[in-house]
Structure formats: structure tokens, C-alpha cells
Amino acid sequence: MKRNDGLLSAPLTINWSLSYDCNFSCSHCYSRDLGDGGLPREEIFRIADLLAAKGVMFVNFGGGEPLVYGNLFDVAAYASGAGLKVTMNSNGFLLERRAAAEIARAGFHSVGISIDSPVREVHDRFRNMPGSFDRALAALDHLREAGVPSTVSCVVNRLNVNNWDGMIALCSDHGAETLYLHNYKCTGMGLANMGGLDLSPEEWGRFYAGALEIQRAVNDITISFDDPIMAAVPGHDPRTAVPGSTCGKLSLHLKPNGDLTPCGFIPVVIGNILEDELDDIWFYSPVLQSMRAKTPQGKCDGCESYKTCLGGCTARVFALTGTFDQPDPHCWIEEEDRDG
Amino acid sequence: MAVLTRAPSVQWRVEEHREEKALEVLADPDRLGEDPDVMELGTVTILAGGVMHQLNLLGGRIWTLCDGTRDRAAVLDELLGVFEVDRQTLSRDLDEFLADMIGKGLIREEE
Ligand code: SF4
Numbered sequence: 001m002k003r004n005d006g007l008l009s010a011p012l013t014i015n016w017s018l019s020y021d022c023n024f025s026c027s028h029c030y031s032r033d034l035g036d037g038g039l040p041r042e043e044i045f046r047i048a049d050l051l052a053a054k055g056v057m058f059v060n061f062g063g064g065e066p067l068v069y070g071n072l073f074d075v076a077a078y079a080s081g082a083g084l085k086v087t088m089n090s091n092g093f094l095l096e097r098r099a100a101a102e103i104a105r106a107g108f109h110s111v112g113i114s115i116d117s118p119v120r121e122v123h124d125r126f127r128n129m130p131g132s133f134d135r136a137l138a139a140l141d142h143l144r145e146a147g148v149p150s151t152v153s154c155v156v157n158r159l160n161v162n163n164w165d166g167m168i169a170l171c172s173d174h175g176a177e178t179l180y181l182h183n184y185k186c187t188g189m190g191l192a193n194m195g196g197l198d199l200s201p202e203e204w205g206r207f208y209a210g211a212l213e214i215q216r217a218v219n220d221i222t223i224s225f226d227d228p229i230m231a232a233v234p235g236h237d238p239r240t241a242v243p244g245s246t247c248g249k250l251s252l253h254l255k256p257n258g259d260l261t262p263c264g265f266i267p268v269v270i271g272n273i274l275e276d277e278l279d280d281i282w283f284y285s286p287v288l289q290s291m292r293a294k295t296p297q298g299k300c301d302g303c304e305s306y307k308t309c310l311g312g313c314t315a316r317v318f319a320l321t322g323t324f325d326q327p328d329p330h331c332w333i334e335e336e337d338r339d340g
Numbered sequence: 341m342a343v344l345t346r347a348p349s350v351q352w353r354v355e356e357h358r359e360e361k362a363l364e365v366l367a368d369p370d371r372l373g374e375d376p377d378v379m380e381l382g383t384v385t386i387l388a389g390g391v392m393h394q395l396n397l398l399g400g401r402i403w404t405l406c407d408g409t410r411d412r413a414a415v416l417d418e419l420l421g422v423f424e425v426d427r428q429t430l431s432r433d434l435d436e437f438l439a440d441m442i443g444k445g446l447i448r449e450e451e
Contacts, residue, residue, distance in 0.1 A: 006377070006381065007357075008355055008358075008382075008385060009353075009354075009355040009356045009357040009358060012385065012387070012392075055353045055354070055356070057351050057353060057387070058351075085351060178390075222390065224390070241392035250392075
């Protein structure tokens with residue numbers, strides 16, 4: 001099989017779930033029912049060495065809640081000592097002053113805190129955890145005090161679509177540098193609850209058009225998106241590093257047992273980092289190859305945004321259609337309008 | 341001596357597979373037909389301020405040589421050992437590349 005020389009030599013980022021254990025049960029969680037066992041410390045250290053040797057630049061701990069995982073600081077310190085830039089996504093509930101100091105000591109590059117609404121009650125309901133909003137804000141304050149850069153991650157959904165911009169002031173007030181607006185993924189609990197939480201394609205179109213205007217007007221924090229279908233917003237030049245989804249092109253997901261998947265939202269195992277050569281998986285996995293070489297189907301065929309969008313978010317397409325190539329179900333472009 | 345240094349906040353790496361391929365073609369230009377785009381592939385990836393930049397073989401070589409120990413003349417000498425191009429042309433390419441990178445704040449030239 002021919003190696004794809006157009007690909008980067010290795011993933012830039014590994015999204016690493018050290019464990020799926022969590023202190024929350026959020027309405028959109030993709031990992032609620034995944035119970036893969038973890039690895040011994042030595043194996044985890046071996047993985048960190050291997051990733052560093054392959055030139056992986058970033059390791060982002062997720063899960064599960066990373067702060068529930070007992071050896072997080074050890075692993076993070078080891079990984080950053082090996083030359084990896086270490087980050088994590090946390091719900092912030094356990095991130096008290098002492099944890100923030102440990103995070104700083106372990107060499108974390110930055111920490112993302114999940115906040116899904118500027119309204120306390122709405123966030124707490126979405127996260128199914130009373131008090132979680134206040135603890136998330138306190139986590140940002142503790143990180144700032146400890147000198148650790150922070151960001152805020154927000155999953156766009158029906159409960160926050162009309163007032164998400166209230167999060168901008170919240171980020172400024174609590175020292176978060178970037179607000180990441182994530183598209184709603186229909187995996188795990190996200191699939192089970194999509195009826196009440198996901199937006200319609202037209203609503204996604206309106207949301208992105210409005211959010212881009214706000215992004216242009218805001219200077220003190222960065223507003224960042226991760227949805228390839230934004231290419232379809234008129235006049236928008238996404239200037240992304242790669243066309244379409246980044247998973248399988250810039251990043252991979254590592255499960256607690258060492259299995260690799262293209263991303264956390266695509267539960268297809270493509271190999272095991274301790275048993276298989278990372279190069280073999282990265283360059284030759286048939287699953288990755290088909291994700292990277294999509295064929296436009298349906299309304300994507302002939303769409304002028306296809307070059308940049310590549311049919312949208314591969315994880316969402318896969319979750320809802322079982323294939324990689326179908327048009328993103330969130331896409332608001334109508335074939336008739338386009339052709340007319 | 342004004343030495344060239346990469347901005348310290350920038351994350352970067354050499355794309356080894358691509359560099360290897362580009363060097364093979366540089367040594368044996370007949371192989372360019374196998375993959376006409378190979379000389380434009382990014383052999384160095386830079387991440388700065390949330391933006392990803394890719395440098396081709398020449399840019400990537402210059403980037404790696406800007407390690408705080410060389411000035412322009414020393415970088416040029418090293419490049420002449422890799423690229424079979426006359427000194428004047430290579431010097432112009434180097435100046436253009438550095439102007440761009442210094443303008444973006446990715447490389448510094450300091451006494
Ligand atoms: S029709 Fe397909 S390619 Fe065009 S914007 Fe929609 S998902 Fe993207």
C-alpha cells in the first residue's frame with residue numbers, strides 16, 4: 001500500500017482518555033457507557049515516551065473527568081517532561097486551589113473548563129450537577145491564581161443557542177483566553193438526548209452566521225469553532241489547517257486501554273498503541289484512509305463548499321448515517337436552492 | 341553578529357517522512373514525476389497563536405538553522421551545501437523568507 005506523503009508524519013495531538021470515570025452524568029456525554037479498563041503506570045509512561053519520540057506535540061487529557069483519575073499529575077508531569085505539551089478538559093468541579101497548584105507543578109500548558117451556559121441553573125441542569133457552574137468559575141479563578149492559562153469549552157445546544165454570547169464576559173471576567181464553541185455531537189448520551197438538545201439544520205445555519213459576526217466584533221478573547229460545515233456560511237473563509245474534520249488528519253484519540261480511534265466520537269478501533277506501530281496505523285489504517293479520502297455524496301456532490309467542508313463533521317455523519325461520506329445532517333444547504 | 345532565532349513561544353516539528361521524500365527527489369530530480377507536488381509539501385509544521393504554518397523544504401531548512409547560533413551568512417553557507425542553486429538566488433530566497441517570518445514575529449534577528 002502506498003504511503004500518503006501529503007499527510008503529516010504523525011498526529012499533532014493525541015486526545016487521551018486515561019479513564020472514563022466521571023463525577024458527572026452530563027446530558028450529551030459520549031463516554032458514559034464506555035467502561036474500558038486503564039493501563040498500569042509504566043505502560044502509560046511508555047506511551048508518553050512513544051508519542052514524544054514520534055513527534056506528537058500535544059496531549060489533551062479527557063475522558064471521563066481527568067481529575068477523577070488518581071495518577072493524573074504523575075502522568076502529566078512525566079508527559080511534559082518527555083517534551084509533550086499537556087492540556088486537559090475538565091468539568092472543573094474538583095479543581096480547587098490545591099489541584100490548580102498541582103496542575104501548575106505538573107507542567108500543564110493550559111486547561112479547558114466546560115461551561116455550557118452563562119446561566120447557573122441551565123448549566124447545572126445540563127450537567128446534572130447542582131453547584132457545577134459556581135465550581136467551574138472558581139476553577140478558572142484558581143487556574144489564574146496558579147498561573148495556568150485557561151480556556152472555556154461550550155457545547156452549543158438548544159439550551160444555550162440564544163444566550164451563549166453571555167459566556168464572553170464570563171471568560172473575560174475569569175481570565176479564560178479562548179471560548180471554544182463545539183458543535184453538538186450525536187454520540188452516546190448526545191444521541192439519546194439529541195431530540196431535546198440538537199438544533200435543526202436551519203438553526204445551525206443561523207447560529208453560525210450570527211456567531212461569526214460576534215467573533216469579528218470581540219477583541220479581548222478568542223472565539224473558536226470546530227465545525228467544518230461553517231464553510232457554508234456565505235462570505236466566510238474558515239482558513240482551517242486542513243479541509244473537513246481534523247480527526248484522523250491532525251489528531252487521534254487514545255482510549256484508557258491503549259486502543260486508538262480516529263476521535264473520541266467515532267468509536268471505531270483502528271489499532272492499539274502498545275501492540276501496533278503508530279506509523280502503520282497513521283499511514284495505512286483503512287478506516288483513516290477512507291475518512292481522509294471521502295467521496296461527495298448526495299447534496300455534497302457539486303457543492304462549492306465541499307473543498308473546505310468535505311461533507312462536514314465526520315463523527316456526526318458516522319453516528320447518524322453509519323458512513324463517512326454522506327452530507328452532515330446539520331448542514332442547512334438545500335440542493336434545490338443551490339442549483340437554482 | 342546578528343543571529344537568527346525562532347520565537348520561543350512557537351511549537352514546531354520536522355515532518356520527517358515528508359522531508360525524507362523531498363530530499364530523495366532533490367537528490368534525484370527524475371523522481372519528481374512520481375509525485376509532482378512533493379517539493380511543496382510542508383517539511384516543518386509550526387503552530388503559533390492558534391494558526392498552523394507549513395514550510396517547504398527550503399523554508400524548513402532555514403527554520404531549523406535559526407537556532408540562535410547563526411547569522412544570515414552562516415545560514416546561507418549551510419543551505420549551499422544542500423541546495424544546488426547559485427549563491428545569489430539562494431541569498432534572495434533566504435532574505436524573502438526571513439522578511440516574511442520576521443514580519444510574522446516567528447523569527448527574530450538580534451545582535
Ligand atoms: S452540502 Fe455537503 S459540502 Fe456543502 S456545505 Fe453541506 S455538508 Fe458541506
